[in-house]
Amino acid sequence: MADYHAMWESLGMDVKTHDLLCEALPGAFGDVYLSQENRPEGMDYFNMVVAEIHGIRPAELVEHKKNGGKVVGTFCIHVPDEIPIAAGAIATGLCSGSQFWVPGGEKKLPAATCPLIKASLGARFDRTCPFFRLADLFVGETTCDGKKKAWEILAEDAPMYIMDIPQMKRPKDYEHWEDEIHGYLKRCEELTGNKVTPANLRAAIKLLNNKRKALQRLAEFRKLDNIPISGKDVLLITQIAFYDDPARITAQINKLCDELDERAKNNVSVFKKGAKRILLTGTPLSIPNWKLHHLIETLGGAVVCEEMCTGIRYYEKCVDESGSTIDEMIKHLTERYMGAIHCACFTPNFERIDDIKRLAKEYKADGVIDVNLKFCNIYDTEGYFVERELNNAGIPVLGIETDYTDQDAEQLKTRIGAFIEMLGN
Amino acid sequence: MLFAGIDIGSTAAKAVLMSEDKREIVARNLMPSGWNSRETAERLLSWLMSLGYSRDDIRIIATGYGRVSVPYADSTLTEITCHGKGAAFLGGDDLTVIDIGGQDTKVIIIKNSRVIDFVMNDKCSAGTGKFLEVMANRMGLTLPEFFALAEHGKDIKISSMCTVFAESEIVSLMGLGTPREDIACGAVGSVVSKVATLVSKKASSGKYYLTGGFCESPLLIRKLSETLGSEVFTTPDARFAGAIGAALLGK
Numbered sequence: 001m002a003d004y005h006a007m008w009e010s011l012g013m014d015v016k017t018h019d020l021l022c023e024a025l026p027g028a029f030g031d032v033y034l035s036q037e038n039r040p041e042g043m044d045y046f047n048m049v050v051a052e053i054h055g056i057r058p059a060e061l062v063e064h065k066k067n068g069g070k071v072v073g074t075f076c077i078h079v080p081d082e083i084p085i086a087a088g089a090i091a092t093g094l095c096s097g098s099q100f101w102v103p104g105g106e107k108k109l110p111a112a113t114c115p116l117i118k119a120s121l122g123a124r125f126d127r128t129c130p131f132f133r134l135a136d137l138f139v140g141e142t143t144c145d146g147k148k149k150a151w152e153i154l155a156e157d158a159p160m161y162i163m164d165i166p167q168m169k170r171p172k173d174y175e176h177w178e179d180e181i182h183g184y185l186k187r188c189e190e191l192t193g194n195k196v197t198p199a200n201l202r203a204a205i206k207l208l209n210n211k212r213k214a215l216q217r218l219a220e221f222r223k224l225d226n227i228p229i230s231g232k233d234v235l236l237i238t239q240i241a242f243y244d245d246p247a248r249i250t251a252q253i254n255k256l257c258d259e260l261d262e263r264a265k266n267n268v269s270v271f272k273k274g275a276k277r278i279l280l281t282g283t284p285l286s287i288p289n290w291k292l293h294h295l296i297e298t299l300g301g302a303v304v305c306e307e308m309c310t311g312i313r314y315y316e317k318c319v320d321e322s323g324s325t326i327d328e329m330i331k332h333l334t335e336r337y338m339g340a341i342h343c344a345c346f347t348p349n350f351e352r353i354d355d356i357k358r359l360a361k362e363y364k365a366d367g368v369i370d371v372n373l374k375f376c377n378i379y380d381t382e383g384y385f386v387e388r389e390l391n392n393a394g395i396p397v398l399g400i401e402t403d404y405t406d407q408d409a410e411q412l413k414t415r416i417g418a419f420i421e422m423l424g425n
Numbered sequence: 426m427l428f429a430g431i432d433i434g435s436t437a438a439k440a441v442l443m444s445e446d447k448r449e450i451v452a453r454n455l456m457p458s459g460w461n462s463r464e465t466a467e468r469l470l471s472w473l474m475s476l477g478y479s480r481d482d483i484r485i486i487a488t489g490y491g492r493v494s495v496p497y498a499d500s501t502l503t504e505i506t507c508h509g510k511g512a513a514f515l516g517g518d519d520l521t522v523i524d525i526g527g528q529d530t531k532v533i534i535i536k537n538s539r540v541i542d543f544v545m546n547d548k549c550s551a552g553t554g555k556f557l558e559v560m561a562n563r564m565g566l567t568l569p570e571f572f573a574l575a576e577h578g579k580d581i582k583i584s585s586m587c588t589v590f591a592e593s594e595i596v597s598l599m600g601l602g603t604p605r606e607d608i609a610c611g612a613v614g615s616v617v618s619k620v621a622t623l624v625s626k627k628a629s630s631g632k633y634y635l636t637g638g639f640c641e642s643p644l645l646i647r648k649l650s651e652t653l654g655s656e657v658f659t660t661p662d663a664r665f666a667g668a669i670g671a672a673l674l675g676k
Contacts, residue, residue: 391542391628396541396542399544401547410490411529411545414490414503414504414505414545415505415545417503418503418504418505418506418540418543419543421502421503421505421506421540422505422506422539422540422541422542422543425506425539425540
């Protein structure tokens with residue numbers, strides 16, 4: 001790995017503490033990823049991006065900023081990346097998936113806060129993530145109480161912009177979100193000094209639709225009886241899609257899919273025959289949270305789909321490209337970013353249950369695992385309906401609650417192992 | 426070919442040897458898991474061999490928390506699958522199995538002798554054998570002594586769900602001069618109410634059937650039956666349910 005210490009120093013990072021993270025990651029990645037057999041060659045690009053996760057891409061952002069460009073960091077898939085991109089900024093996901101940052105977040109937040117929020121604040125306040133140093137604007141949203149209040153604390157150190165996501169999906173709520181996106185556009189124009197033109201916005205919509213289409217193309221392989229790529233590899237690609245250059249990752253995913261086309265023709269599977277097909281649903285799995293996929297796939301399961309923010313919700317639907325004015329395009333963005341994402345922050349949210357049932361069928365899942373990040377009240381509560389409705393539909397379901405630590409690995413092994421045994425008997 | 430099941434739990438290690446037709450239990454053995462699962466597993470193997478069979482005559486399946494520490498096992502299965510199978514062997518094809526273990530408690534729904542659903546307690550020892558073990562230790566009693574006392578106690582409320590907090594609550598109760606039998610009775614009631622909550626999370630199937638180390642604790646069985654509003658069945662062999670299930674699932 002190249003030496004990025006000078007860059008990290010210049011970003012004001014706590015380099016010594018950050019070195020601990022850099023030392024831990026290769027081991028974890030090796031155990032979970034590089035140990036897999038028969039991986040597609042097209043994964044090489046993604047391996048490299050992860051190996052230098054705090055190097056390659058941050059260096060590109062530094063370069064962009066040197067030329068006067070801006071970086072906008074986001075925490076939620078309801079927030080449209082098309083807007084900052086159309087304003088000439090680089091958009092990057094900031095959600096944090098490592099226990100490494102959690103204690104830092106706990107210095108400021110109640111212990112009973114979900115690990116994703118704690119890790120995100122820890123990454124900023126401990127100065128141990130370059131992306132949290134590079135963002136010129138941090139876009140928070142009001143999807144849950146934990147986040148909403150955490151942004152107030154984050155705002156003491158970082159330039160925040162808050163978008164108010166509605167909690168229902170009535171016509172007036174769509175109007176509200178549309179209005180919020182207009183406000184976001186204005187804020188991004190102020191930040192970059194660039195006027196968003198219809199041509200720029202149209203190009204940004206196309207750019208991100210292409211990324212979605214590539215991810216959808218990748219997901220299609222998981223519907224096959226012989227699945228040519230592991231679930232954890234697809235998870236990794238999805239996680240990287242949140243912060244990598246959109247055009248480049250689109251090309252890399254498509255290149256990988258060309259290889260998978262060949263594999264599919266020859267009925268190549270990376271899983272043993274009879275592996276139980278698992279659909280995951282629930283809270284997001286931010287990089288480097290690979291724990292559940294790793295457990296499931298080492299216990300004889302195959303993760304075939306994630307009904308999660310780091311999954312189907314991120315890429316399944318495209319934005320309507322027919323708009324010609326800014327107003328029309330923002331209307332289409334609203335439809336996609338509010339209408340097509342079924343987060344538990346909405347009430348009611350039965351569309352999500354319908355999605356889970358539909359996806360279980362499309363991906364021929366043998367069972368569903370409903371994952372809840374500890375202290376995520378909304379997904380935890382919605383688990384009641386998820387379990388009941390899947391039971392009614394005759395689809396086996398296992399609910400689990402976990403966090404970013406490995407302390408429950410043995411208990412999870414028993415639960416997930418028993419679930420997979422149950423699906424097989 | 427005979428079939429043996431080895432169930433290394435967090436507290437007790439169980440082994441059974443079953444006949445070729447898997448209809449009867451030929452031999453059973455129970456010992457504390459101790460501090461070294463691997464050593465315990467070796468002792469169980471020596472015991473099996475002492476029964477007069479050669480290793481090649483027996484198919485061995487390991488289960489339980491310590492299943493990874495049974496290097497000689499032909500295969501391993503989780504304790505949920507095994508407890509379900511073993512309970513069905515002992516109690517019938519449709520059951521709501523309640524397994525109160527040393528460190529976790531599980532409810533397993535059995536239909537047509539198959540596991541169709543299950544739920545386990547979270548990362549917490551409330552509602553498990555560990556809870557009662559800690560309380561008995563705090564009162565300077567063995568578990569059998571603790572249960573004997575509890576039989577004569579009044580049902581007082583132990584309000585702390587957390588084992589650590591409940592332990593300090595018990596210290597306060599002892600300080601106040603609350604009779605030990607009442608405290609013991611209250612502790613059993615606390616476990617029962619936690620277990621009943623877990624049971625209520627799943628749609629039950631057939632009769633309730635208790636497995637695990639408390640299968641010979643009349644007080645706990647009585648209280649559990651009262652709380653669930655339906656008789657809880659069990660048998661002394663129910664502590665071997667995991668090992669029996671493992672043996673039955675041997676191929």
